[in-house]
Amino acid sequence: MMRDISRRDFIKASAMAAAAAAASPFGLTERSSAQIGSVDKDGIRWDKAPCRFCGTGCHVKVGVRGGRIVAIAGDERAAVNRGLLCVKGYHVGLIPYGPDRITRPLLRQGDTHVPISWDKALSIIAQRIQAKPANFAIYGSGQWTIPEGYAAQKFMKGGLGNNHIDPNARLCMASAVTGFLATYGVDEPAGCYQDLDHCDVLIMWGNNPAEMHPVLFSRVIDRRTRGEKVRLIDIGTRRTRTTAQCQHFLNFKPHTDLAIANGIANLLIANDTYDRDFVSRHCNFRADSDPPDLFGKAISFDAYKAYVKTYTPEYVERISGVSARDIRMLGELFGRRDLKITSLWCMGMNQHTRGTAINTLVHGIHLLSGHFGKPGDAPTSLTGQPSACGTVREVGTLAHALPGGRLVAKEAHRKQTEQLWKLPPGRINPKPGYHTVMMWERFCTPTDKGGDIDTIWVQVTNPGQTLPNLAKLFRPKNNLKDKFLIVSDVYPTVTTEMADLILPSAMWVEKNGIFGNSERRTQQWFRQIMPPGEARDDAWQVVAVARRLYDLGFAGMKRADGSFLFEIKDEQGREVPIWNWNSYYRVNVDRHLFEEYRLFTRMKHKNLAPYDEYVKTRGMRWPVVQQPDGSWRETRFRFSEFDDPFVEKGARFQFYHSTTKDNRAQIWFRPYEPPPESPDTMFPFWLCTGRVLEHWHTGSMTMRVPQLKRAMPEAYVEVHPQDAADLGIGNGERVRIETRRGKLDLRAWIDGRANASRGSLFIPFFDERLLANLLTLDAFDPFSKQPDFKKCAARVKRLGA
């Protein structure tokens, strides 16, 4: 007993010391006994890993004793989170331990799933692919590690010659990608999280970082508590915990953010406060071509000026509901050179049928005003998944892409890829595959009616909950007996429920991994605990199927010299049979895949360092370039001469992947246009969907942590108090929400932690028992193909207590 008490007191003292160090302005010093790579005196072995949840990329220290995670600590050496964690990060160490982990391959037999061997599972998959390789698709994830995504990408595009691979990130950040491409000719933010430490004004465009990226938000709040003046502006459609910390809340009507951005541009020109020097030296102007494409047509400054002139503050007020006074306030702020302005956005701007357009407009007002490329002056998109940037955007696990920003449609890019993968010429298919909505639509369409995807292999995601308009894009599969759904996952979900074959996966620190976060930071970790039962790495699953096909004589799994597509040799030059699970960890497969992938990253100046460099660090932001002394230097601010090694001396700024090939970025004009579905007399409310603090995405992990489940046990609908009063709805009463696609009964929450605007509703999507996506619209942005989960027309009916 005494021993227990003293141990508890010791842990409490350590926890207080850690908290005190983190609270200190000098909190970046190493503290406590939790040293990476060491065993503390309590017998806990500590190692590093990025958090499993959002795209922030906080580093945690994982404490393992007896093969089990027993402690988690924020990593004080991690520049991202400086030792702090949010409530989800705090619980990340519990997520592997749900009692219903999937531990064996399971095959559907009638209405149930029965255990089968891995050998049989691999044969089933290989035989389906061999029979119809062109009708097979992989649906992946921004939660894939970089090596996992790279293996799947190579398997599909290099092995099957089939480009039907797309990720769930299509649903969350594809419009950010097209926004960056259309503006700079290359993807991902120019700035980094240090912008949050330097900005005088932080504008959140339809963004709620207080709940979705809390560690980043608290970084800004901390500055204010230390007496720094930071002006926070929330441009949103509902009041959230973020709003509560902001000096300004600009409540706009859904979809009208384009009018607001054009209104700012108009004021910058009308007031002659735009940055004439920056614009004349570094920017071009662009508008949509006919027919529209991602790169549009050139227009003159005068034409741009004439376009935006319509967007007077009063006109913008009429469209958006934001007062002309507040529009002028934004215009004046952007017109000031003495301030530094950072814009943040995430799903609000991306899940939008005009997502590419609003992304380009926000970049445009930063460029027009010169609020770009200096610490604190940045347009920055955030991501919701831990490796949406690393695995999807950089590895290119999209239906049209190849690793390193290459495109399947370009012959030169295919040739480069075929050479690096040692494939025979012509192996890679030039035709882009199906993007997410199209892939699932084809899968859910009968084969004799054009449904030419007959098998989908899902890894690390839960489309049965996250696809829009589930009644169209997921549920029909149940009645199509020739369609076959394979799901690799860690827990049962609504997707595994409909699966024909379920494969047990290893998760997070049960395997080696590498993620890439929202600020271009590549982060590595090693396996620290063993996966349960027969659960295995997703990358191994792909390699094992590839080998099964190779053994069956499938030509695509052979390189030009006849060797195996995923051949890995040991230090003695002998091939390691990594397709056998017992041999998989004889070599570091992640290291081999990463070093191969790294060769692609130099093509668009996204250079990565060798794998072993990431082992030593808490991540590095690309481009990472080797210095004369042999060290590797990361880049914080791209396109800026003071920090980006690829900017020529004297250029100050250089957009070296400019779409106009003149080192200039593009300032776009894109008009406000009405959304595809708006409230009307039948469906008089706007419906928005999204996330909550406690649960990560579909809740498949966080709903298995009791503290989180109790804190937020079920989905609800936010209703404005006046709307509730008009409809006679009391707090907590059951209501029916109906759209043209489906209906859902759930409880109303009035004046809760967030507040819907008048005429609007909000439903979170974490609850698998109350599927918000039975209601949502599958209309998508024409360029990014990203659906709009943030607005559709709905009606509400009171059901009673």
Place this chain on the structure above:
Amino acid sequence: MPICGIVITLTDDANDRSSVLDQMRTLPYLTVNDTGGTRIPAVIDAPSCQEDRDLFDRIAALSGVATLDLVCVHYEVEDSVVEGSRQP
């Protein structure tokens, strides 16, 4: 039961700092270490997961508290008894 280290950040307009700290000191299972700044290190040692979680909410709801960040947690075996799970 878990023991966790936290940092409580006060709002910049928390004009009565000592009153906020006094309110914190009335909360059960919370040990506050006032170092004089606006970021307050503290430790939670609650007897159950539920009380641990409830305490987070009570701290976050206090007037004058801007954010609550977690620094470290030591789990105990019973924390991993997980609800809400199901079989496929």
